[in-house]
Amino acid sequence: MRMVKGGYRAGSFLHSPMHIGFISMEPNSLFIPQYLDSNLILFVHHGEARVGHIHSSELVERHLKHGDVYTIPAGSAFYLENRLENQRLRIICSIDITSESMGWHAFQSFFIGGGTHPASVLAGFDHNTLATALNVSPEELHTFLTRQTSGPIVHISGSHHKNMWSEFLTQEPHQKLAHLKRIVNFGEEAGPKEEKSTWSLRKFLFNLVNRENVVNHHHHHHKAPSVYNLYKKKPNFKNHYGWSKNVDSSDYSPLEQSGNGVYLVNLSPGSMMAPHVNPSAIEYGVVLKGTGRIQIVYPNGTLAMNARVREGNVFWVPRYFPFCQIASTNDHFEFFGFTTSARRNHQQFLAGKNSLMQSLRGPEFAAAFGIDEKRLNRIANAQHEQVILPASSWDSSQDKASEPERKKRTNFERIVGSLGSDMIMGFD
Incomplete structure (x- = not known):
């Protein structure tokens, strides 16, 4: 073990x-x-x-x-x-x-x-x-x-x-x-x-x-x-770009004693789980198949981590920290994980059809970005999909790792950086 x-x-x-x-x-x-x-x-x-x-x-x-x-x-x-x-x-x-x-x-x-x-x-x-x-x-x-x-x-x-x-x-x-x-x-x-x-x-x-x-x-x-x-569980969400399954104590009552939930996500090549926040739990993930990227953002709006991950890598996301998972363009990206809450996890999406961008539309939200409502509506309505989003032509560069990065990879790689090295974890 x-x-x-x-x-x-x-x-x-x-x-x-x-x-x-x-x-x-x-x-x-x-x-x-x-x-x-x-x-x-x-x-x-x-x-x-x-x-x-x-x-x-x-x-x-x-x-x-x-x-x-x-x-x-x-x-x-x-x-x-x-x-x-x-x-x-x-x-x-x-x-x-x-x-x-x-x-x-x-x-x-x-x-x-x-x-x-x-x-x-x-x-x-x-x-x-x-x-x-x-x-x-x-x-x-x-x-x-x-x-x-x-x-x-x-x-x-x-x-x-x-x-x-x-x-x-x-x-x-x-x-x-x-x-x-x-x-x-x-x-x-x-x-x-x-x-x-x-x-x-x-x-x-x-x-x-x-x-x-x-x-x-x-x-x-x-x-x-x-x-x-x-x-065997039916996906909680599914579209042309992937699916996700979440299991909490309402699905499997023994989880209530430990206070944890489990999940499984499969993303099609190039697709992404839309940027979102877990307001009720810390999330842990283990890559089962394929390769992809995990991006996590600090509370001050700066990038905390942008790490390429592959089969066997472990990552974790602190509660409230915005993040997203992106599949590489050449393979499906599947990851399994645990959450620190056995209750239903109501993720808050920051982009997509069902996101906070849609819910908060109004003069106040437009003023917060320093733009008018017309422009805000144009941006908010540009994405027609929700939860799992399709690939775009401009993001293909995400898959191209530099030569130094390829040399640094191990089965359980450690990403350099004070916070990044904590979020992608290796065996002790």
């Missing part, structure tokens, strides 16, 4: 309240059981996956395919599996920066399973205390805590030679649930003598791994989250 970090970046006054993660898993592999201190939204960019996580004291398993969106609440133990024999799994995810993460800029993974690499959260406790809590011998505990050495993503074999995680995945759901809970419950059947010495340890880990149980213990009738496929 790789991550583009949010938070405050060096030399910047802007705060990014979200990390963007990229999970890549080889065929027949498992991301071992863990929980995070942050809400997680998964988007399957390529391949298929099976995800299992704890929901209201039950193990829920879902099959995820290309375009699926799924949420995992903070503190909910989960695992990911790529069962396919010959296809990599690629997942893009949003990871909240929460006030509960003890001030760390990066999110924290708490591995339930583990050994020498990664270490299980259990390994930090005094071994005599832990052996007593689990009611096993010190020798058995040592084997239990040192057997795993393959890292957080392990290969699961289909052959006769099986490792511990292969055996875990072949179990029935109730057996997997018991396995995960056994690690943190420390035997709820403990006698009075054991109860006194292990209560605080058991309660501490039980609350961490099963925070969802604590938060939702009055709502056991709630069903586990379903899967939402973004590609």
Whole structure:
């Protein structure tokens, strides 16, 4: 897993309240059981996956395919599996920066399973205390805590030679649930003598791994989250020049808990998403296909960034900052992303048929530009399209990058400039 970090970046006054993660898993592999201190939204960019996580004291398993969106609440133990024999799994995810993460800029993974690499959260406790809590011998505990050495993503074999995680995945759901809970419950059947010495340890880990149980213990009738496929959704807007899809909590209720939305945009060659403002959310984007440009404007009316982006690039746009996305003239430009609001995002467009230019027409607006109303009306009515606008002959130069610019590009390029380098982010 790789991550583009949010938070405050060096030399910047802007705060990014979200990390963007990229999970890549080889065929027949498992991301071992863990929980995070942050809400997680998964988007399957390529391949298929099976995800299992704890929901209201039950193990829920879902099959995820290309375009699926799924949420995992903070503190909910989960695992990911790529069962396919010959296809990599690629997942893009949003990871909240929460006030509960003890001030760390990066999110924290708490591995339930583990050994020498990664270490299980259990390994930090005094071994005599832990052996007593689990009611096993010190020798058995040592084997239990040192057997795993393959890292957080392990290969699961289909052959006769099986490792511990292969055996875990072949179990029935109730057996997997018991396995995960056994690690943190420390035997709820403990006698009075054991109860006194292990209560605080058991309660501490039980609350961490099963925070969802604590938060939702009055709502056991709630069903586990379903899967939402973004590609199957009807576009919110579509014309000859592209389409856009937005998913909020009214479409997919699990987004309400994380407070985030998701979107997907596809622009035809040369077209643009009209200059607009997000008044209610910060926007994050990941380029899935093609190349294009992202232009962002400062509040004082100067250009903050004009960056060429391509597949794999990550960008973010601060709330209220005007911006637009422009497709190159030789290919479709598709990008997926997250917003920091689960409510319907009412974008305010600054150009086009449905824009503020139309809504504010009048003597006051004309006076603000120092022109008469007739001229203002001529400018306001010149664009007959809305939201996604067609290419113009004069903007073809946007695609022509200079030789120095081509040399600077990497898969996750960093754009030079104090604000620009924060808005196009690379892996740390």
